[in-house]
Amino acid sequence: TVELAYMAAIRHLSPRQHTVLILREVLGHSARETAELMDSSVASVNSAGQRARRTLRRHLSEQRLEWSPDGASTERERRLVERYLEATERGDSDAVTALLCEQDRIRVPAEAYRPTCAGRPR
Numbered sequence: 001t002v003e004l005a006y007m008a009a010i011r012h013l014s015p016r017q018h019t020v021l022i023l024r025e026v027l028g029h030s031a032r033e034t035a036e037l038m039d040s041s042v043a044s045v046n047s048a049g050q051r052a053r054r055t056l057r058r059h060l061s062e063q064r065l066e067w068s069p070d071g072a073s074t075e076r077e078r079r080l081v082e083r084y085l086e087a088t089e090r091g092d093s094d095a096v097t098a099l100l101c102e103q104d105r106i107r108v109p110a111e112a113y114r115p116t117c118a119g120r121p122r
Contacts, residue, residue, distance in 0.1 A: 002088060004060070006081045007073060009052070012059045017052035019100055020045055022084075027093050 009018045016038075023034045024045075035045045073081075080099070087095035 003081060003085055005056070006084045007077065008056055008060055010077050010080060011073070012055055013052050014048075015103070017048050017055065020048040021052045021056075022096065022100060024049055026088065027096060 009021055013021065019038065020034060023029045023037060024031070029037070031042045031045050031049075034040075035042045038045065083099055084096065087093075087099065
């Protein structure tokens with residue numbers, strides 16, 4: 001189920017929606033914290049989250065049981081999902097945050113996540 005959610009987010013959501021979904025639903029950040037990390041407004045983050053959940057419901061609702069994560073996914077998508085899953089299984093929120101940082105999806109102050117994005121210019 002977690003693999004399905006990550007792959008669906010990567011395939012069907014915009015980068016912004018994907019990031020909001022992971023920060024809010026996986027890492028448990030508040031809308032305010034997410035807005036700060038994304039250099040955005042709370043209203044914008046809430047809107048992106050609503051669109052992300054609506055899009056995932058539309059894509060996953062009927063075909064959930066038949067869906068195969070290996071289907072037409074690219075090597076990049078499969079590797080990214082593997083990295084998200086590994087970090088999630090370890091309960092390593094810094095690693096999940098690092099993945100978002102690597103993809104230039106969020107701006108993370110060095111003091112907030114030293115091991116994740118320290119020394120990386122933003």
